[in-house]
Amino acid sequence: MKKRRAFSTAITIGALVFFHAPLVVLVVNSFNTSRFGLTWDGFTLKWYEELFRNREVLAALWRTLKIALLATPVAAVLGTLAALALHRHRSRLQQAHMLMVQLPLVIPELLMGFSLLLFFVATGWQLGMTTIWIAHVTFCISFVTMVMLARLQDFDFTLLDAARDLGASRWQAARRVLLPLLWPGVLASALLSFTLSIDDFVITFFVSGPGTTTLPVQIYSMMKLSRSMPVINALSALLLLATIVLVMSSHILIRPRRS
Amino acid sequence: MTTRRRFLLSSTSTLALASCEREDEGQPELPKELRVFIWADYIKPELVKRFETEHNCKVVIDTFDSNEAMYAKLKAGATGYDIAVPSSYMVKLMHQQMMLNDIVPGMAPNLRHISGDIANKVYDKLFKVSVPYAVGCTVIAYRKDKIKEPEASWMLFDRADLNPKTTLLNDMRETLGAALRTQGFSINSRDEVELGQARDLVIRWKKNTAKFDNEAYKAGIDSGEFSAVMGYSGDLFQVVAENPQVGILLPKEGVVISCDEFVILKEAPNPFLAHEFINFMLEPNVSAENMEHIGYRCPNKEAMNIVSPSFLSNPVIKIPDEVMNRSEIIEDLGDDLPKWTKAWDAAKAG
Numbered sequence: 001m002k003k004r005r006a007f008s009t010a011i012t013i014g015a016l017v018f019f020h021a022p023l024v025v026l027v028v029n030s031f032n033t034s035r036f037g038l039t040w041d042g043f044t045l046k047w048y049e050e051l052f053r054n055r056e057v058l059a060a061l062w063r064t065l066k067i068a069l070l071a072t073p074v075a076a077v078l079g080t081l082a083a084l085a086l087h088r089h090r091s092r093l094q095q096a097h098m099l100m101v102q103l104p105l106v107i108p109e110l111l112m113g114f115s116l117l118l119f120f121v122a123t124g125w126q127l128g129m130t131t132i133w134i135a136h137v138t139f140c141i142s143f144v145t146m147v148m149l150a151r152l153q154d155f156d157f158t159l160l161d162a163a164r165d166l167g168a169s170r171w172q173a174a175r176r177v178l179l180p181l182l183w184p185g186v187l188a189s190a191l192l193s194f195t196l197s198i199d200d201f202v203i204t205f206f207v208s209g210p211g212t213t214t215l216p217v218q219i220y221s222m223m224k225l226s227r228s229m230p231v232i233n234a235l236s237a238l239l240l241l242a243t244i245v246l247v248m249s250s251h252i253l254i255r256p257r258r259s
Numbered sequence: 260m261t262t263r264r265r266f267l268l269s270s271t272s273t274l275a276l277a278s279c280e281r282e283d284e285g286q287p288e289l290p291k292e293l294r295v296f297i298w299a300d301y302i303k304p305e306l307v308k309r310f311e312t313e314h315n316c317k318v319v320i321d322t323f324d325s326n327e328a329m330y331a332k333l334k335a336g337a338t339g340y341d342i343a344v345p346s347s348y349m350v351k352l353m354h355q356q357m358m359l360n361d362i363v364p365g366m367a368p369n370l371r372h373i374s375g376d377i378a379n380k381v382y383d384k385l386f387k388v389s390v391p392y393a394v395g396c397t398v399i400a401y402r403k404d405k406i407k408e409p410e411a412s413w414m415l416f417d418r419a420d421l422n423p424k425t426t427l428l429n430d431m432r433e434t435l436g437a438a439l440r441t442q443g444f445s446i447n448s449r450d451e452v453e454l455g456q457a458r459d460l461v462i463r464w465k466k467n468t469a470k471f472d473n474e475a476y477k478a479g480i481d482s483g484e485f486s487a488v489m490g491y492s493g494d495l496f497q498v499v500a501e502n503p504q505v506g507i508l509l510p511k512e513g514v515v516i517s518c519d520e521f522v523i524l525k526e527a528p529n530p531f532l533a534h535e536f537i538n539f540m541l542e543p544n545v546s547a548e549n550m551e552h553i554g555y556r557c558p559n560k561e562a563m564n565i566v567s568p569s570f571l572s573n574p575v576i577k578i579p580d581e582v583m584n585r586s587e588i589i590e591d592l593g594d595d596l597p598k599w600t601k602a603w604d605a606a607k608a609g
Contacts, residue, residue: 035497038482055304056320114335121336206332210294210339211319221299221322223474227497227554228300 030233047234064215068197071136076190079144087152104142113206127209135207140193151185291316297344303552341527347518348591350389351382359388360523366534369541377558389520393555395492397515399508405486411508413441416464424486429471431603440512449595454602461606492575496554507574513585
């Protein structure tokens with residue numbers, strides 16, 4: 001028994017180190033005078049200073065967050081509705097629907113980005129924030145739908161029947177019973193979409209227009225020629241901090257009410 | 260609780276929507292806008308601002324991460340950009356594909372400042388469709404504490420005493436190119452016998468290398484993990500400026516030069532402003548200030564007389580004439596590409 005616990009502790013520690021050591025290295029290097037990060041040359045805040053002076057990076061960051069914030073709620077709503085339809089109805093049409101939802105998950109990003117670009121060009125759509133937003137909603141919907149479908153597997157639909165028996169209208173049952181029970185799933189899938197949207201490079205590169213370079217595109221480009229690469233360490237450290245604060249506050253918000 | 264969360268959600272989305280609209284509305288009000296498609300951090304931001312004030316316009320900078328991605332995007336029909344900054348070999352392809360606008364010499368009188376040594380190496384020697392912007396090259400960086408008085412030659416990689424403390428670039432044009440130069444052939448050779456000899460030389464060099472690498476060599480030479488690396492001048496500019504233990508060798512056989520150039524795109528909404536921008540970037544004092552910021556040499560004769568001595572003393576900036584004369588710019592291989600990939604695959608496997 002004791003031995004077993006030691007084993008699982010070792011696994012846990014190993015996994016934690018594996019996941020978090022790179023982050024620690026990144027944060028430490030954001031304070032490192034050395035540009036190249038293999039040796040410690042002393043403490044500095046210059047990368048943070050440079051970051052706040054770098055208007056390209058900050059503009060790209062703001063743009064990226066804006067797209068993610070706008071794409072996430074739409075994808076969450078549409079994806080959840082799609083999952084409900086797919087779960088409740090089994091027809092030929094829904095089979096085709098399922099295929100269309102799964103397609104963006106399996107086709108290579110490059111293909112999706114390029115075909116979206118060709119589509120926008122063919123329809124004469126001006127490339128910019130709107131086209132990025134449409135593209136992001138498109139690929140996020142698939143992920144939301146898959147998460148919600150998994151959630152619905154365990155969902156007890158007799159609860160809805162009970163609500164109807166007790167006199168609730170269809171809308172009331174959906175609003176008071178279905179939605180609150182599905183809410184954690186919706187939130188989880190929204191968080192997933194948010195992350196996917198912030199991360200996306202390939203698709204975004206193709207559908208972005210003049211003046212809409214996003215953070216991942218900026219970072220990839222900086223890797224080639226930029227002399228201020230450590231600025232990215234500083235930015236990542238700040239994003240990490242923001243994420244921790246966000247996750248902790250959402251924990252506080254969602255914590256079940258004490259009776 | 261629910262209401263608070265709902266409030267939070269709705270307020271963030273309205274905020275985001277509102278600011279989005281503001282940006283969309285703001286654009287048409289501005290008098291002129293110039294859109295530049297370029298690598299990140301490849302122009303000094305203060306100079307862009309100066310151009311904006313002088314010409315009462317707005318400059319929008321967008322970035323790409325490879326010539327090929329930029330080409331694919333523009334070729335597919337993405338429009339709205341005025342200026343792009345492809346490398347010389349890509350200029351050729353874009354020119355052949357009729358994607359470029361002509362440069363009107365009368366609208367860019369500063370073209371006369373461009374250095375002859377670069378002008379006669381690029382694809383478009385008369386600046387009909389492209390204007391050389393920045394030049395880099397592939398060099399050797401070595402640790403002064405590990406190698407005493409090395410010879411400036413690619414054959415440094417043949418020294419068995421360095422085994423396994425060297426790296427070669429994981430790029431067939433660079434590494435096979437250096438091997439071709441070493442044997443006196445052109446870096447753009449399409450001859451299979453020459454390529455075969457280059458392949459055998461790379462296989463010999465490979466015996467002494469830790470790996471083929473394009474990224475980690477900077478940190479590796481800085482920390483002393485490697486004794487000699489083959490690398491891009493732009494990356495090594497910083498290393499030699501900050502670490503006195505690292506020296507640069509410009510191989511006497513000649514080096515591979517890369518040149519990024521301004522082009523005005525066929526569909527440019529504002530070709531007039533694009534000419535003004537290119538002309539502005541070619542002004543000697545602007546060019547001098549810019550190259551010190553980006554760490555690459557801008558091929559501008561007058562500007563080279565203005566730059567600070569410390570910049571000029573960086574060994575990756577000033578290439579001696581005898582090396583320059585033996586150096587070449589990478590050309591697009593076209594249909595001969597498979598010959599190269601075959602030689603490269605064999606070199607990496609052998």
